[in-house]
Amino acid sequence: MTSFFEGIADLFVNHLFWPLDQLRFMHSWWGANIINWIxxxxxxxxxxxxxxxxxxxxxxxxxxxxxxSHSYL
Known part of the structure; x- marks a missing residue:
């Protein structure tokens, strides 16, 4: 069961969040925050x-x- 959760962690950390890691290490503030601006x-x-x-x-x-919410009778 532990390997299942480690597999999920690996999927997100090493694969799905990879583009966000690339944005984080950019030298341009505007480029790094493009997702926030969008x-x-x-x-x-x-x-x-x-x-x-x-x-x-x-x-x-x-x-x-x-x-x-009232009957007004």
């Missing part, structure tokens, strides 16, 4: 998209009145 841009684009969708939903005066 993820930040994707997050920013997703945030802007979500805010525009919420604004469109709000401008159309759409409100989901079918969901309520």
């Amino acid at each position: 993820l930040a841009v994707i997050g920013f684009v997703a945030f802007v998209y979500w805010m525009l969708q919420l604004k469109e939903y709000s401008d159309n005066d759409e409100e989901d009145k079918s969901i309520s």
Whole structure:
């Protein structure tokens, strides 16, 4: 059972994370952080998209009145 977990560790450390090790030892700060910049841009684009969708939903005066936690009787 130990060899199974050591095999998983070897797979991740020596094979799957190898590209990240190469980025870590680069001399360029921008190059080493390219994955972080890509993820930040994707997050920013997703945030802007979500805010525009919420604004469109709000401008159309759409409100989901079918969901309520109160009976209002």
